[in-house]
Amino acid sequence: MAYTEDDMLMLSGIQHFAYCPRQWALIHIAQEWSDNKLTVEGKILHTHVDDPFYRNKVGEVICWRSLNIASRELGLYGVADVVELHPTQDNKNAIEIADSPGWWQFFPVEYKHGKPKAxxxxxxxxCAQAMCxxxxxxxxxxxxxxxxxxxRRREPVSFDKALRAEVLSLADAMHLTFKAGNIPQEEKNAKCRNCSLKDICMPGLKLARAYLKTELYEETT
Ligand code: SF4
Structure with a gap:
């Protein structure tokens, strides 16, 4: 299925949706946003990446920074931090670049604060960027x-079948949720502790409501 221009959603939201669909819906449907330490650190790191004077060019590798990307199949658009182009002999999955003879293969790099996660x-x-x-x-x-x-290390990522299938399924779920316009119910879980929206989401409220309901019910019966 190919999404139209009007259907396009922000690619960066796929990480929020994968983290918690409610967090994504609060940001992208209810337009709520709240910085915490982790998101502020992330912004500082991205400021360096977007700075044209901040370079990590090594040898033969060409770097494109802040590249606009989009996919009709995923219905997502956004900006890739850094897209490296590596020289290759294989012209099948490579492109030509003006003023840089030969063939060049894409190698996307995403900058993240913190350390690798579980x-x-x-x-x-x-992977969504690569698919774009x-x-x-x-x-x-x-x-x-x-x-x-x-x-300060790079972790290699292989865009295998399973990861691509996950991207497709998350993108479809984002579109369905966006179309429905519903904010998923809060479900308190281990991720809530580091969630930048926990003060807005109030994940404990559902439990508190259930507790109060039970207590009040017991007191009045
Ligand atoms: S606080 Fe928890 S339930 Fe609420 S948006 Fe964040 S992760 Fe999701």
Missing amino acids: DNIDAVQL LEEQYNVVINNGALYYGET
Whole structure:
């Protein structure tokens, strides 16, 4: 299925949706946003990435920064932090670049604050970026990397079948939720502790409501 221009959603939201659909809906449907320490650190790191004087060019690698990307199949659009182009002999999944002879293969890199996480949310976002680039440039991209500010290291990501299927399924679920316009109910879970929206979401409220209901019911019966 190909989404229309009017259906397009922000690609960066896929990480929020994978983290918690309610968090994504509060940001993208209810337009709520709240910074916490983690999101502020992330913004500072992205300021460096977007700075044209901040360079990590190594050898033969060409870097494109803050590249606009989109996919009709996913119905997502956004900006890729850094897209590296590596020289290759294989012209099948590569492009030509003016003033840079030869063939060049895409290698997306996403910058993240903190350190690698136990889940694959960051990999999902990077894979969605790669799928956008594939659609835009008619290539296949097999690999990319996540760079973490705390460890100052790159972690390789392979865009395998399972990860691509997860991206497709999350993108579809985002569109369905957006169309319905419903904010999913809060469900207190382990992720709530680090959630930037916990003060707005108030995940304990449901439990408190249930507790009060039980207590009041017992007192009045
Ligand atoms: S506080 Fe918990 S339930 Fe609420 S949006 Fe954040 S992660 Fe989701």
